[in-house]
Amino acid sequence: MKVIVQVVEKIISEAHIHIPDGLTEDAIKQHIVGLYNSGEIIPDLNIFQVDFESISATIVQQPQEAA
Numbered sequence: 001m002k003v004i005v006q007v008v009e010k011i012i013s014e015a016h017i018h019i020p021d022g023l024t025e026d027a028i029k030q031h032i033v034g035l036y037n038s039g040e041i042i043p044d045l046n047i048f049q050v051d052f053e054s055i056s057a058t059i060v061q062q063p064q065e066a067a
Contacts, residue, residue: 002060007052014048015041 018032035041 002062004058004060006056006058008054010051010053011047012049012051013045015046017041017044017045 017032017035023031025064032041
């Protein structure tokens, strides 16, 4: 019997970064998005929390082999 199992988890990652002083809230958001989109923040992201959301299984019917 073959079963396909799907697990859905929400992963929360955290990074401690330094940003320039004096930025507005919108500028801070844009700076962080820019770091993420460029890939610069990726090496600093550490898994902080994993929340289990769901699990499901599907039984896959396989054709009977001729004997």
